[in-house]
Amino acid sequence: MPTLAMSDPGLWGLSGPEFLLGYLGLTVTLCLLRLVFGWWFRRSGGDSRETLENLPAAAVAYLRGGAREAVLSTLAGLRAGGLVFARRKGRLETRKAAVSGDPPRLEHAVHGAVRRHGRYRSIIRDPAVRDALRSLDKRLTSSGLLLSQPRRGVLVTTMWLLYLLLAIGVIRFAIAVGNAPVGNLILTLLGIGGAVIGFHSKGSSWYPRTRSGDRALEWLKSRYAHLAPDHRPSWTTGGVEVAAMSTALFGAAALHAADPSFAARLGMSAAAAGSSGSYSGGGGGGGSYGCGGGCGGGGGCGGGCGGGGG
C-alpha cells in the first residue's frame, strides 16, 4: 500500500493539497453547471388546462413516474374493464383476443404483451409497449411537460460525472486514510454526497419534468383529488377511466386500495404501495364524526357518515 507524505508528489502525481484544489474546483464547477442547466432547461412552457383535461391516464402516469407507472395505470384500466386478470402471482392473462374498438396505443400494446408474455415484469420490455411508451414520451415532450432527450442527456451526464467524482474521492480517501491528513477530503466528499442527494430530491425523483410538468401534475392531482386512495373511489361505478386515472395519479397505492388481490398478484404489498390500509372516512377531511348506519333500519344516511360522506 503506497504511503503519502506532505512532501511527496502524492498519489496519481498529485499532492494532497493539489488534488484537493482540483477536486474542489471540479466539484463546484459541476454542481454549478448541474444547477444552471437544471434551472434553465426546466423553464419551458407547457399545455393549457384545456389540454390537460384531455390528457389520457397513461400519459398522466408517464408524466408522474415514467414507463412503469404508465404500464401499471394501463393494466389497472384493463383489469377494471375485465380484460386482464391474474390467476397467480406475477402471471397475467387476458379474456379477449384484442381490445375492442379503437383503444389507445399503449392499452392495445399492453393487452397484446399480456397475451404474448403473461409475466408482469416482461410487459415493459415488449417492443410494442416500448414503442407506445416512446410515443407518450414524445407527446409530453412536445407539450413542454417533459424535457427533451438532449436536455435529459446533459443532466444525466452531469450527474454521472458527479458520481465519478465521488468515486474518485472515495478511492483517494481509502488509499490515503491512515497515511495522510484526509479531513478536508472528508468534508469535500460529504459536500458532494449532499449535493447528489439534493439533486435527486429536488422537486421529485422524476427529473425529466419541466416546471410546467410539475404544475400540470399538481393541477391534475387537485382536479382528480376524489380519485385518491383515501377516498376509496368506486372502480365499479367509475369503470376503466376511474381505475386508470386513479392509478395514474396515485400509483400502486390506488390499485392496492381498490383491488388488493390484483395488486398482490402483481407483487405489490400494502407497505410497498404506501397504503396504510386506513382511510380518512370521507372526502374533505371527513370522518371526524362517524354516525354508523344512519336513518335507521341498519342503513342509510351514509353508514359511517356517508360511507365516508361528503
Add this chain to the structure above:
Amino acid sequence: MSTPWPTGVGLGWRPEIASVFDELPGLRFTEVIAESLSGPLPPGLTRLRDQNVTVVPHGVGLSLGGAEPLDPARVEFLANCAQRLRSPLVSEHLAFVRAGGMEVRHLLPVPRTWEMTALLCERIRQAQQQLPVPLAVEPIATLFDWPDDELCEVDFVTEVLERTDALLLLDLANLYANARNRGLDPVRQLQRLPLERIGYVHVAGGAAHEGHYHDTHTDPTPSEVLDLVAELGRLRPVPGLLLERDGNYPPKAEFHAELDAIAEAARHPRITGSSP
C-alpha cells in the same frame, strides 16, 4: 348569495362516486353529510357549488332527540357548513345518536311520547335560532317502536313540524320501510303527512332480510318506493328528490338508469342527459 332551493332529481354526494357527478349534466342539487366536512371542501363539491348546484348539508350529529342538551358547537358547525356551501337550508334527523357520553354512531328512534315531542320541539327551536337558514327534519326508519309510544309516526311528525314550523325532509324509503314492517299502508301514511311542509325528498334502496325490510341505502330503489314518488306527484308537485346511496356502488350505467327511473316517477326532467 345562496344557491336555489332544491329542485329536480339529485344524488347524494359521496367521495367514492364523485366521478359520477361529472356526467350528470342536468344535476341541480345534491346533499352531503355535514360531519364529513371538517376539513377543506372537496374540490368536486366546490366545483358543484360554484356551478350554482345546490348542496344541502345533511347533519347526523345533532342528536335532537337525545337526553343530553343540544351542543351549540355542533349547531354552529352545521351553520358554518351552510355558509360555506351557500345552501338555502340544512337538514337533520328526528333521532338520537349519543347517550351517557357514548357515541352510538347510528341514528336511533326516539319514543313517540308527548314528553319527547316537547323535548324535540325545544331542541329544534334552539337549533333554528342559531342556524342562518331553514331546518328540515327527517323521520328515520326504525325496526322497532318503543313500548310507551303515545303517538303514531304520522301524528308525531305532524305535531313536531307544526309546533316548530320546521320543514319536512320526507324520506320515502323510510316511510315505506316503517309501513311495511308494521303492516301499514305506505300510501295512506303518505297522504296523512303535512306534505305542504316538505323541504325536499329522499329515496333509497333497501332489502328484505329475515322477515324485515331494511333501509340499507346499498341496494337499488325498489318499485314500491318509486310508486310512492308517483303517488306524491299525484298529491302535489314533487320538490327536490334525492337518491341516497352509501355503498355497494353499481356501474355508472345502472346509476343512470336508477336516476332516470326516479325522474320518470316524479315527472322531473332527467339529469343524466339521456332521452326518455
